[in-house]
Amino acid sequence: MKKLNIALLLAVLALAVYLSVLSPAAMQAVQGKFLSILAPFLRTGTAVQEQIGSMGKGLKTLDEVEADNRKLTEVNRVLLTTNNLLREIEAENNRLRLALEYRERSVFRLLAARVISRDASTWWNTVKINRGFEDGVETDQPVLTDLGLVGKTTTVTKSESIVVLITDETCRVAAKVEGTREQGILSGMRIQESGTSGELQLNFLTKNAALEAGKNVYTAGISNGVFPSGILIGKVKEFRTRPLDGQAIVEPAVDISQTEDVFVVVGAK
Amino acid sequence: MKAAVGALAACAGVFFAFLLQQALPPIHVLHGARFVLVPMILCYAAMVLPFPAMLLAACFTGLLSDLMYLNAVGGRVEIALGCSIVFFVIYGCIANGFRPAYLRGHWWPVIPLSVVCTWAFLFMQFAMISLRREGFVFDEAILWRSLAPGLLAGLFAPLLHAVVKPFAALIPENPWSTRSY
Numbered sequence: 001m002k003k004l005n006i007a008l009l010l011a012v013l014a015l016a017v018y019l020s021v022l023s024p025a026a027m028q029a030v031q032g033k034f035l036s037i038l039a040p041f042l043r044t045g046t047a048v049q050e051q052i053g054s055m056g057k058g059l060k061t062l063d064e065v066e067a068d069n070r071k072l073t074e075v076n077r078v079l080l081t082t083n084n085l086l087r088e089i090e091a092e093n094n095r096l097r098l099a100l101e102y103r104e105r106s107v108f109r110l111l112a113a114r115v116i117s118r119d120a121s122t123w124w125n126t127v128k129i130n131r132g133f134e135d136g137v138e139t140d141q142p143v144l145t146d147l148g149l150v151g152k153t154t155t156v157t158k159s160e161s162i163v164v165l166i167t168d169e170t171c172r173v174a175a176k177v178e179g180t181r182e183q184g185i186l187s188g189m190r191i192q193e194s195g196t197s198g199e200l201q202l203n204f205l206t207k208n209a210a211l212e213a214g215k216n217v218y219t220a221g222i223s224n225g226v227f228p229s230g231i232l233i234g235k236v237k238e239f240r241t242r243p244l245d246g247q248a249i250v251e252p253a254v255d256i257s258q259t260e261d262v263f264v265v266v267g268a269k
Numbered sequence: 270m271k272a273a274v275g276a277l278a279a280c281a282g283v284f285f286a287f288l289l290q291q292a293l294p295p296i297h298v299l300h301g302a303r304f305v306l307v308p309m310i311l312c313y314a315a316m317v318l319p320f321p322a323m324l325l326a327a328c329f330t331g332l333l334s335d336l337m338y339l340n341a342v343g344g345r346v347e348i349a350l351g352c353s354i355v356f357f358v359i360y361g362c363i364a365n366g367f368r369p370a371y372l373r374g375h376w377w378p379v380i381p382l383s384v385v386c387t388w389a390f391l392f393m394q395f396a397m398i399s400l401r402r403e404g405f406v407f408d409e410a411i412l413w414r415s416l417a418p419g420l421l422a423g424l425f426a427p428l429l430h431a432v433v434k435p436f437a438a439l440i441p442e443n444p445w446s447t448r449s450y
Contacts, residue, residue: 002320005320005321005324008321008324009324009358009362012328012354012358013355013358015328015351016351016352016358018351019332019349019351019354020350020351021349022349024341024344024345027339027341027349027350028339028341030336030350031336031339031341034336041288041291042288042291044292120290120291120293120303121303121337122302122391122414122415122418123391123394123395123398123414124338124340126340140343154341154342164340164342168342169402170340170342170343170347170402171342172343190399190402190406190411191406191408191410191411191414193301
């Protein structure tokens with residue numbers, strides 16, 4: 001081998017070693033800059049992927065459209081009635097609130113975001129959203145929808161962020177089970193079955209918990225944790241007893257493969 | 270001149286392969302396996318290009334791959350920047366060893382090289398994240414997700430050769446006509 005080739009090889013390996021000893025924050029900064037450059041291409045790529053994936057899905061027969069229409073009209077009537085009732089209750093609630101001088105209940109400030117890219121990697125479950133530090137997003141902020149928890153932000157660039165989903169094994173959440181005193185650590189599976197909403201594992205439960213299927217699982221909200229308390233994560237699907245603890249298999253409340261609009265919890269109101 | 274153009278073409282090919290991979294949905298019948306085209310392109314480039322140009326292409330591929338798949342959660346990075354550079358440089362060196370055969374007109378080694386490189390790349394990623402997490406887990410889905418992209422890359426490799434060869438012939442110092450190496 002020529003001396004020049006050996007020198008080049010050593011230079012490349014030295015570069016690899018230098019990059020590998022950078023701090024995680026520095027690596028994320030480099031990745032952030034790279035993703036900012038790549039964002040327009042990734043958005044186009046995802047749009048194409050969605051077009052390919054949805055090919056033929058939107059086609060329905062006339063009978064199916066009519067059935068859908070009947071069902072939606074019925075749902076619409078129910079919702080209108082409920083809405084009118086709730087409006088009256090809201091007005092009454094406001095009157096009572098004023099009368100009693102109650103403080104407004106502290107709720108979280110939500111920032112609406114759109115999923116711009118679903119990760120095309122084999123081993124990780126992440127999505128990219130169209131909000132970055134310019135919009136007030138920071139690392140480790142919870143991401144949710146009206147149905148429940150989605151994940152948390154990791155790398156944040158100027159106008160995009162990466163969200164690691166709760167279906168990923170690295171996203172760990174302190175969780176509690178409705179109607180019990182059971183608490184544990186919830187995470188995704190190493191491999192999620194393709195084309196499904198995925199499964200989660202709730203570990204470190206007591207062995208004799210014997211949780212029933214269908215019970216809701218919520219975030220437990222530990223101090224200095226990422227996730228506030230009381231966000232719905234999913235429903236218990238199955239309970240297993242292991243040698244040292246109990247494990248519940250949880251079905252996520254949000255089907256992330258179908259979700260397009262999410263909210264980032266950017267702080268308290 | 271030819272090497273420089275080749276290296277730039279390889280880098281551009283790798284970049285567009287990343288974008289194409291992003292646009293292609295997972296294959297549900299293969300347990301969610303994805304099209305992974307980048308290692309195949311690097312294998313081909315490593316067989317065609319001289320050593321310094323191959324190093325540049327491998328370095329670029331590794332860096333892009335690490336930046337695309339960097340997963341940093343809770344201040345921990347699973348696969349550090351630079352790991353894929355080392356992988357692609359090692360594999361590029363192996364593929365570059367087949368260059369004399371390629372210059373004699375035997376292009377077919379790119380097929381097994383692409384299969385093995387794609388599978389090895391995905392398996393390396395899986396092994397590294399398994400070491401970082403709670404031990405190894407192995408099931409059918411993992412086998413399919415690492416093996417199927419390799420087999421698909423093997424199917425696409427002849428197509429890549431058929432597309433690239435006419436373009437390469439347009440540039441002076443055609444490697445197909447060169448006998449000295």
